[in-house]
Structure formats: C-alpha cells, structure tokens
Amino acid sequence: MSHATTAPHETHHDAHYPGGIMRWLTTTNHKDIGSMYLTFALIMFFVGGAMILAVRAELFQPGLQLMQPEFFNQLIGIHALVMIFAALMPAATGFANWQIPLMIGAPDMALPRINNWGFWLLPPAAILLTLPFLLAVFGIGDGALNTGWTMYAPLSVQGGIGVDFAIFSIHILGISSILGSINVIVTIFNLRAPGMTMMKLPIFCWGWLITAFLLIATIPVLAGAVTMLLTDRHFGTHFFNAAGGGDPILFQHLFWFFGHPEVYILLLPVWGLMPHVLATFSRKPMYGYKAQVYSFIAIGLLSVVVWAHHFFTAGLPVPALLYFMYSTMAISLPLAVLFFCWIATMWKGAMSFETPMLFAQGFIIMFGVAGLTGLVLADVAADAQYHHSYFVIAHFHYALFAGGIMGVMTGVYYWLPKWTGYMYDEKLGKLHFWLTVISFNLTFMPQFFLGLAGMPRRIPDYALQFTEFNAISTVGAMILGFSQLIFAWNIWKCARGHANGLAPAEGRAWEGATGLEWELSSPPPHHSWEVQPDLRQPGA
Amino acid sequence: MKTTHRFVRHRLPLALSAFSAALTALTLPASALADYSWNFPPPVTPIARDTLNIHNEFMLIITGIFVVVFAIMAYSMFKHRKSVGHQPAKFTGPMGRLQWIWALVPFAILLFIDFVVMGIPAFHAVIEMEDTKTKADMVLKITGMQWKWQYEYPESGVKFISNMSTPRDQIANKEAKGENYLLEVDNEVVLPVDKKVRILLTSTDVIHTWWVPQFGVKRDAIPGFLRETWVRIEEPGVYRGQCAELCGKDHGFMPVVVRAVPEPEYAAWIEKKKAEQEAAAAGSDKTWSKDELLAKGKEVYEAQCSACHQPDGKGIPPAFPALSGSKIVLGPLLSPEGKLIRDSHVDRVLNGKEGTAMQAFKATLNDVELAAVITYERNALGNSKGDLIQPAQIKALR
Amino acid sequence: MSLHPTPYAFDEAELARRRSASRRMAWLIGLAAALIYIGGFFLQR
Ligand code: HEM
Ligand SMILES: [Cu+2]
Ligand SMILES: [Cu+2]
Numbered sequence: 001m002s003h004a005t006t007a008p009h010e011t012h013h014d015a016h017y018p019g020g021i022m023r024w025l026t027t028t029n030h031k032d033i034g035s036m037y038l039t040f041a042l043i044m045f046f047v048g049g050a051m052i053l054a055v056r057a058e059l060f061q062p063g064l065q066l067m068q069p070e071f072f073n074q075l076i077g078i079h080a081l082v083m084i085f086a087a088l089m090p091a092a093t094g095f096a097n098w099q100i101p102l103m104i105g106a107p108d109m110a111l112p113r114i115n116n117w118g119f120w121l122l123p124p125a126a127i128l129l130t131l132p133f134l135l136a137v138f139g140i141g142d143g144a145l146n147t148g149w150t151m152y153a154p155l156s157v158q159g160g161i162g163v164d165f166a167i168f169s170i171h172i173l174g175i176s177s178i179l180g181s182i183n184v185i186v187t188i189f190n191l192r193a194p195g196m197t198m199m200k201l202p203i204f205c206w207g208w209l210i211t212a213f214l215l216i217a218t219i220p221v222l223a224g225a226v227t228m229l230l231t232d233r234h235f236g237t238h239f240f241n242a243a244g245g246g247d248p249i250l251f252q253h254l255f256w257f258f259g260h261p262e263v264y265i266l267l268l269p270v271w272g273l274m275p276h277v278l279a280t281f282s283r284k285p286m287y288g289y290k291a292q293v294y295s296f297i298a299i300g301l302l303s304v305v306v307w308a309h310h311f312f313t314a315g316l317p318v319p320a321l322l323y324f325m326y327s328t329m330a331i332s333l334p335l336a337v338l339f340f341c342w343i344a345t346m347w348k349g350a351m352s353f354e355t356p357m358l359f360a361q362g363f364i365i366m367f368g369v370a371g372l373t374g375l376v377l378a379d380v381a382a383d384a385q386y387h388h389s390y391f392v393i394a395h396f397h398y399a400l401f402a403g404g405i406m407g408v409m410t411g412v413y414y415w416l417p418k419w420t421g422y423m424y425d426e427k428l429g430k431l432h433f434w435l436t437v438i439s440f441n442l443t444f445m446p447q448f449f450l451g452l453a454g455m456p457r458r459i460p461d462y463a464l465q466f467t468e469f470n471a472i473s474t475v476g477a478m479i480l481g482f483s484q485l486i487f488a489w490n491i492w493k494c495a496r497g498h499a500n501g502l503a504p505a506e507g508r509a510w511e512g513a514t515g516l517e518w519e520l521s522s523p524p525p526h527h528s529w530e531v532q533p534d535l536r537q538p539g540a
Numbered sequence: 541m542k543t544t545h546r547f548v549r550h551r552l553p554l555a556l557s558a559f560s561a562a563l564t565a566l567t568l569p570a571s572a573l574a575d576y577s578w579n580f581p582p583p584v585t586p587i588a589r590d591t592l593n594i595h596n597e598f599m600l601i602i603t604g605i606f607v608v609v610f611a612i613m614a615y616s617m618f619k620h621r622k623s624v625g626h627q628p629a630k631f632t633g634p635m636g637r638l639q640w641i642w643a644l645v646p647f648a649i650l651l652f653i654d655f656v657v658m659g660i661p662a663f664h665a666v667i668e669m670e671d672t673k674t675k676a677d678m679v680l681k682i683t684g685m686q687w688k689w690q691y692e693y694p695e696s697g698v699k700f701i702s703n704m705s706t707p708r709d710q711i712a713n714k715e716a717k718g719e720n721y722l723l724e725v726d727n728e729v730v731l732p733v734d735k736k737v738r739i740l741l742t743s744t745d746v747i748h749t750w751w752v753p754q755f756g757v758k759r760d761a762i763p764g765f766l767r768e769t770w771v772r773i774e775e776p777g778v779y780r781g782q783c784a785e786l787c788g789k790d791h792g793f794m795p796v797v798v799r800a801v802p803e804p805e806y807a808a809w810i811e812k813k814k815a816e817q818e819a820a821a822a823g824s825d826k827t828w829s830k831d832e833l834l835a836k837g838k839e840v841y842e843a844q845c846s847a848c849h850q851p852d853g854k855g856i857p858p859a860f861p862a863l864s865g866s867k868i869v870l871g872p873l874l875s876p877e878g879k880l881i882r883d884s885h886v887d888r889v890l891n892g893k894e895g896t897a898m899q900a901f902k903a904t905l906n907d908v909e910l911a912a913v914i915t916y917e918r919n920a921l922g923n924s925k926g927d928l929i930q931p932a933q934i935k936a937l938r
Numbered sequence: 939m940s941l942h943p944t945p946y947a948f949d950e951a952e953l954a955r956r957r958s959a960s961r962r963m964a965w966l967i968g969l970a971a972a973l974i975y976i977g978g979f980f981l982q983r
Contacts, residue, residue: 187960315759
C-alpha cells in the first residue's frame with residue numbers, strides 16, 4: 001500500500017480557459033462543475049439555515065413574537081425544499097462530479113455539456129423558489145409556498161402564487177437532477193478504466209449509481225404530481241378534488257412514491273463515501289464490499305415499495321397498513337448490514353481521529369438513532385402517536401442532518417486536500433465537529449420528548465407544557481447554525497491555502513488512503529486522467 | 541497530533557455516555573420523572589394503553605441495540621487506534637466459520653426482533669385499532685374546517701362548532717397566558733365514559749387531523765371522504781389535543797377538547813343541547829330587530845370570520861380580502877323577487893368560494909346566525925349599508 | 939491498490955466511441971423518464 005507509481009503529471013494544464021465569469025458559465029470540466037455545485041450547496045445551506053433559525057427563534061417562547069402564522073408556514077416549507085433540493089442534493093452531485101472521474105480513471109464525465117446545463121438550471125430554480133418572498137414585500141402575491149414541503153392537496157390547491165412558483169422550481173430542479181443522474185450512469189457504464197469491473201467499482205460510485213437510478217425512476221413521478229396540481233389549480237381538472245371524482249390521497253401516494261426513495265437518494269452517496277473514509281483512517285481495507293453493494297441494491301429496490309408509511313393516519317385499508325408496516329421494517333435488515341460493515345471496517349484497524357474520521361464516527365452513531373427510531377415509526381399503532389409530531393421532526397433530522405449533512409461534511413474534509421492541494425486547518429475542523437455534534441443533539445434530542453408529549457409539527461405557537469424543551473432546542477439550533485460559519489471559513493481558508501500559509505497536500509493526502517484518486521496529484525491535472533490507468537494486471 | 545488524541549480520548553466517552561443517558565431517558569416510565577413530558581401522557585383508552593406499552597417495549601429494545609452496538613464500536617475506538625500502536629489487520633470479510641457466525645447472528649436477531657418481537661404485537665394493535673364497528677355504542681361525526689371542528693351526534697341530531705377560545709391578546713403577548721393556553725375551546729365535545737364511540741371524520745375544505753394524545757388516536761379528516769376510528773374512554777376527565785395536519789394559517793389554533801362524563805350526565809347534556817338547538821330553530825321564524833341582529837352578528841363574526849377577515853374587517857389581502865368597503869358586501873342583498881344573486885354578499889357567505897379558504901357557511905351556521913352575521917357585516921366594520929336580512933329570508937333560500 | 943498506468947489503455951478513438959455510446963444511452967434513459975412522467979397522468983384510483 002505504500003509504493004505507487006506517480007501519476008502522469010499535468011501537461012497542458014490551464015490550457016484554454018476563457019477568463020472571468022465566462023469560464024464558469026461555459027465550463028465543461030468536471031472539477032469546475034463539481035466546485036460550482038458544492039459552492040452553491042454551501043450557500044443554500046446557509047439560506048435554508050437562516051430560515052429555520054428564524055423559525056426556532058419564534059418558537060423560543062410561547063406566543064407570537066417575531067412573525068405571523070402565514071409567514072411561519074412559508075419558512076418551514078421553503079427551509080425543507082432548500083435544504084433537500086438546493087443543499088443536500090447539489091452537494092452530493094458536486095461529489096459525483098469531482099470524484100467519479102477521478103475514481104474510475106476517466107478524463108472527465110461522459111457528457112460534459114449536459115453536465116454544465118445540469119448545474120446552471122439550479123440557480124434559476126432556487127430563485128424561483130424564494131422569489132415570492134421578495135414579491136410579497138412589493139405587494140405582489142402573498143408570499144412563498146405555504147403548505148410545507150409536502151404540498152398536500154387540497155391545501156396547495158388553495159394556496160397563492162407561491163405554490164405556482166414552487167411547482168415550476170420543482171420541475172427545473174427535477175430536470176437538473178435527471179441530467180445529473182444520466183451523466184453519472186453513462187459515465188460509470190462507459191468510462192471505467194480497463195480492468196475495472198463493476199465489482200471493482202469504488203463503493204462511492206456504487207452508492208451514486210443506485211441514487212441515479214432512483215432519481216430517474218421517481219423524479220418524473222413527483223413532476224407528474226405537481227403538474228397535476230398545477231392543472232387542478234388553473235385548468236379545472238380534478239385529480240385531487242373529490243367533488244370532481246378525484247382523490248386528495250392520490251397526491252400523497254404520488255408524492256411519497258417519490259418522497260421515500262428521496263431519503264435514500266440523499267443518503268446513498270453518503271453511505272458510499274463512508275467506507276472509504278473509515279478504511280483510510282483505520283488503515284485497513286474496507287469490510288464486506290460485496291455485502292454493501294448488494295445492500296445498496298436491496299435498499300434501492302425496497303425504497304420504492306414502502307411509500308405509504310408516511311400517511312398511516314390517512315385511513316388506509318388494514319391489509320395495506322400491514323404490508324407497508326412489514327416492508328418498512330424489512331429495510332432495517334440491509335441497513336444493519338451497512339452498520340455491521342462500517343464497524344467491522346474499523347475493527348482491529350489502526351485508527352486515528354482526523355476531522356473526516358470524527359465526522360464519520362459521529363455520523364454512524366447519530367444515524368443509528370435515526371435508523372432505530374425509524375424502526376419504531378414503522379409500527380402503525382405507535383405511529384398514530386408519533387406521526388406529524390415533533391418526534392418525526394427529530395427522527396428525520398437525525399437522518400438528514402446527522403446522516404446527510406454530516407456525511408457530506410465527512411466527504412468535504414476528506415477530499416478537500418485533494419481538491420485544493422492544501423491541508424485544511426485541522427484545529428478548526430475539530431472545533432467545528434464538536435460544536436456541531438453537541439449542538440445538534442441539544443437541538444433535536446428535546447424534540448423527541450416534545451413529540452412524545454404531544455406537540456404537533458408545523459405550529460407557530462404552542463401550549464405551555466412544551467416551553468422548556470422548545471427553549472433548549474432553540475438555544476441548540478442557534479449554536480448549531482452559527483457553528484457552520486467555521487465550516488465555511490475553513491473551506492475558504494483551504495481553497496486559498498497558499499495565501500493562508502497552509503501545508504500543501506501530497507497526492508496521497510492521507511496515510512491510509514487507497515484508490516485511483518489518490519494516485520493523482522493534489523489538485524489533479526486539468527484533464528483528470530489523460531492517460532488511462534490500467535487495472536487489468538493484478539497489482540504488484 | 542498528541543493533543544488531539546488526548547482530546548478525543550477524554551471527550552468521546554463523555555459524549556457517548558451523555559448520549560446513551562439521553563436515550564435511556566426515552567424509555568423511563570412516566571412516574572419516575574416527576575412530570576410526564578418525557579413520555580406519552582397517561583393513556584385513558586385501551587388503544588392508548590396498548591400504544592404506550594408497545595412504545596415502551598420498542599424503546600427498550602432499540603436502546604438495547606444502540607448500547608450494545610456502540611459499546612462494541614467504542615471498544616474498538618479505544619483499543620484499535622494508531623496512537624496505542626495497534627497494528628491494522630487485513631481482513632475484508634468473514635473468514636472461517638466463527639466469523640460467519642459473528643456476522644450472521646446479529647442479522648438473525650434483528651430479523652427476529654423485527655418480525656416477531658415487534659411484528660406480532662404490532663399486528664394485534666393494528667387489528668384492534670382499525671376495528672371501529674364491532675359493538676360500537678354510538679357514533680360521533682367530526683368535520684374539520686378551517687380552523688375549527690364541527691361535532692355531530694347523528695342519533696340525537698345535536699350538532700355544533702367548537703372554536704378555540706384563547707383570546708388573541710394572549711397569543712400576541714399582551715395579556716398573561718392562561719393555564720390551557722391554545723388548548724381551550726368555546727364548546728367542548730362531551731362523550732360518555734366506558735362506551736365504544738365510533739368516530740367518523742370528514743372535512744369541508746382541506747385535510748385536517750384529529751388528535752388527542754391521551755386517546756392514542758390520530759386520524760385524518762379528508763374532504764369528500766369518510767374516515768373512521770374509535771375511542772372507549774375509561775376515566776372521566778377533560779382531554780386536550782389539536783389538529784395535526786397543516787391546514788393553513790390557523791393550523792396551530794385548532795384545538796380539540798373532549799369532556800368525558802358518566803353516562804347519565806352525558807344523557808342530560810344531550811337533552812340540554814337538543815333544547816338549545818330547538819329554541820334556535822324557532823328563532824328563524826320570528827322577526828328580528830336590527831339591534832338584535834347586530835348583537836348576535838358581532839358574536840358570530842368574531843367566532844367564525846375574524847380569523848381571516850380580521851376583527852376590524854380589513855382582512856389580509858390578497859389571500860383574505862377586506863370586508864370594510866368591499867364591493868361584494870356593499871352590493872345588493874337579494875333580487876327583487878327575494879332570490880339569491882350570483883356572487884353577491886349572501887351567495888358568498890352561504891356558498892363560499894371554491895378553491896379558497898372561504899367556505900360554504902350554510903352547512904355549519906343556522907338561519908339566525910347567517911342573517912345576523914350578514915347584517916352585521918353590512919352595518920359594521922366601517923360599512924353602513926343600512927339594510928338587513930331576516931332569518932326567514934335565509935330559510936327560504938335553503 | 940497498486941497500478942501501472944500503461945499509456946493509452948484506450949486511445950482517442952476508443953474514447954470517442956465510448957462517448958457516443960454514452961449519448962445513445964443518455965437518450966434512452968431520458969426517454970424512460972419521460973414515459974414515467976406521461977404515464978402518471980393515466981393513473982386512476
Ligand atoms: C441548522 C439546522 C437545522 C435546524 C435547526 C432545523 C430545524 C427544523 C425545524 C424546527 C423544523 C420544523 C418546523 C415545523 O414543522 O414547525 C424543520 C423542518 C424540516 N427540516 Fe429542518 N432543520 C435543520 C436542517 C435541515 C436539513 C439539513 C434538512 C434536510 C436536508 C432539513 C429538512 C427539514 C424538513 C424536510 C422539514 C419539514 C418541513 C415541513 O414541515 O414541511 N432540515 N427543521
Ligand atoms: Cu419514508
Ligand atoms: Cu391543521
């Protein structure tokens with residue numbers, strides 16, 4: 001593991017960039033596009049975060065202090081859409097862009113121009129989503145989408161222009177995701193280095209491959225559902241209106257047929273990168289590669305057949321309740337395989353605890369809370385109490401923040417030296433980690449108890465018995481939110497590593513790192529693998 | 541690097557134990573922690589009791605899994621670290637029979653927990669929960685509407701609306717908050733104890749969810765469809781809950797308050813309600829004075845209309861239009877023949893406007909209330925149209 | 939992992955061939971997505 005031939009060195013680096021903004025508008029280079037995705041994601045993470053900090057501030061005490069319910073309802077839904085579609089998904093796509101060509105020995109993504117379009121659809125979509133806030137300030141319309149991110153009909157049929165803006169935004173975001181997914185699939189199928197069979201494919205790429213297939217299968221369903229919503233709103237159709245022979249619950253079926261796989265769409269790229277990080281910092285090969293790949297596939301398949309567990313209280317027939325309960329429980333099995341493999345990868349290794357490793361381990365523990373509480377949520381009877389309460393809010397933030405966002409942070413710290421050519425500031429990284437885990441638990445652990453005590457989600461004001469836990473949660477959220485500035489600062493510092501006197505990173509930035517991407521220089525040359533690596537001969 | 545390791549060695553166990561402590565707290569029985577905000581509130585129906593038991597059992601199981609799995613991980617994090625000179629192993633999968641057992645046993649245990657330990661009680665609970673019809677003693681029909689609940693007792697014909705009664709000034713922090721802040725209503729729904737009550741749910745506008753935590757019942761009210769659930773309340777008392785499905789602006793202000801009383805008391809209450817309702821119905825035939833209508837109208841307006849159109853009638857445009865100076869309100873009342881004019885003030889109030897939060901109030905208000913509130917809107921809130929409409933005229937329009 | 943990059947294990951022509959295979963595959967996947975979208979409107983319940 002110690003000696004490796006140095007990678008072919010940059011020959012015509014920086015060969016033909018147009019200058020200034022045109023470089024970014026027209027770039028087809030997977031690394032530039034990856035960086036743009038990641039930057040966009042980081043910005044939107046702060047946008048979505050700011051919205052929810054306003055919400056948490058309102059919820060600090062009972063009574064309405066800062067905002068009226070109308071505005072509150074807009075903030076929660078846009079927070080969620082921004083976090084999911086504009087922060088977490090683009091971050092994962094940024095990883096795909098940067099890493100997949102490096103990891104499979106390709107010069108670039110297979111369809112570079114599509115890649116550029118995929119990214120540039122995002123900013124207009126984000127603007128569409130949030131523009132109604134601004135329009136309302138000028139007296140046009142009554143603000144942004146106010147239905148929560150789930151947009152359930154008929155509430156969304158009733159809503160104002162914010163709903164229409166959100167519908168268009170979702171269409172654009174969806175096209176962007178599909179373009180990105182197509183690119184990932186064809187790149188992995190067609191541009192692997194000679195000798196890299198599918199069962200030698202780095203597991204990160206496997207995770208993304210399943211994500212891409214899930215996106216292709218489910219985004220059109222979401223797009224269809226919101227198109228129907230649009231026609232119900234403006235063109236007199238009655239897909240979701242009982243008076244016209246439609247059914248409001250049809251919307252929930254369609255939404256969650258997309259919505260449940262979406263959770264795995266967000267998490268599979270993270271599950272893909274975890275084993276690389278754990279193996280690196282345990283200085284030991286990853287455990288159970290095949291088992292993990294098969295688990296990914298199993299989870300992908302199961303994810304599209306469990307959707308109705310999101311509306312157990314809607315009054316489904318008993319056989320449907322039982323089916324969706326047991327199929328949901330079944331997901332715990334492949335998930336357990338992943339946990340087993342993660343821990344077994346560390347077992348008997350020689351661990352060290354740099355920031356990416358801390359985030360990875362924090363991820364495992366807290367994602368464990370998400371998975372275990374998810375298992376009890378599958379129980380139809382108990383779910384009658386948990387559903388639409390703060391218990392669920394806590395559960396899915398353990399999944400999406402501790403699982404999704406902290407997973408992305410793991411990846412960012414892990415690959416930052418590769419991308420920038422400098423080692424980030426380790427002290428700041430650790431500070432960021434500890435502030436994040438502690439304040440995260442301070443924010444969301446009390447929400448489990450709030451849910452059990454009976455506090456519904458999506459309410460701007462609450463009964464007095466919920467006061468203390470809400471106050472704690474708000475304090476936690478403020479620390480959590482502001483701690484993320486350290487993250488941004490650390491990235492910025494690293495990106496300008498030379499000016500900040502940081503140590504340059506070697507090609508193999510981490511002692512225990514293995515895989516093709518570490519054979520290249522840090523940062524990698526302009527056309528990542530100009531000479532294809534050849535894996536056909538078994539290693540020395 | 542040295543400092544780092546010390547840092548990790550000291551903080552990590554701390555964090556870990558704080559963590560499992562918190563998780564354990566999830567499972568402690570209510571009584572152990574003084575007040576019950578750590579767990580479900582005390583159950584008062586068989587379903588709620590089952591649910592609490594299932595919940596406690598599951599929490600114990602998952603805490604067990606959590607502690608075992610992460611104890612193993614923590615052990616590894618202490619022992620298998622580079623700083624103590626541990627040499628990394630090379631294995632990439634189970635080798636030999638023993639390791640296969642190690643890998644497969646946890647999997648089998650989980651399979652057992654999922655589908656036997658958790659799966660079987662869950663099965664029975666679902667069947668019980670969904671059995672709304674067997675031996676039902678009575679029916680209660682609940683209709684959700686923005687942002688109040690209507691309760692109807694089909695056997696006796698009693699029907700009324702239940703609104704939140706917390707004063708707006710308490711919400712705006714201009715007044716001290718009462719004990720049942722946000723969880724109090726003008727008309728409580730009364731149910732007899734120890735009777736199986738079959739509950740039918742529907743809605744007139746968007747989806748609402750009826751939830752009383754102490755009953756262990758949460759069920760959606762869906763416009764155009766009927767859904768059902770049931771309760772058998774075992775102890776007299778007042779039980780509070782609220783709407784659990786985002787249903788627009790005042791979703792947070794849509795409480796449910798149920799008063800459970802012994803059977804005789806319940807029967808007396810139903811009789812009283814019936815008498816009240818009959819008196820109100822008689823009111824439609826008498827001629828009301830303008831002042832009577834205005835006084836009654838103010839009452840109705842404040843309970844039914846002011847959430848959207850605001851107490852001063854200025855509304856919150858564009859979603860909730862102003863009534864003060866409104867063209868519709870100041871338009872003609874009825875056609876010369878006493879017929880309804882399309883899109884007039886009376887039409888709006890009676891039939892609502894599709895696709896908006898403005899509902900058809902003829903479904904929920906009686907003739908007197910409708911006549912009173914229409915008269916009030918035309919002659920108050922900055923309007924002074926001068927005319928009035930009699931309950932009898934409304935009755936003729938039905 | 940250890941590897942020995944041999945120059946041009948697949949060359950320009952091979953790369954071009956793979957890129958056009960990618961484009962064909964992309965159209966197919968796009969078509970599949972469009973079909974799912976359109977199919978949705980015929981859902982009855
Ligand atoms: C600083 C970090 C975050 C904090 C403090 C936070 C807090 C909250 C709170 C308090 C709510 C509930 C609002 C309500 O229903 O009344 C909420 C809703 C939600 N959040 Fe977050 N959140 C954070 C990050 C994230 C992230 C990273 C994601 C996903 C990637 C996310 C996804 C959601 C979703 C899906 C909802 C549900 C919104 C709805 O009800 O429609 N959140 N968040
Ligand atoms: Cu789900
Ligand atoms: Cu509601």
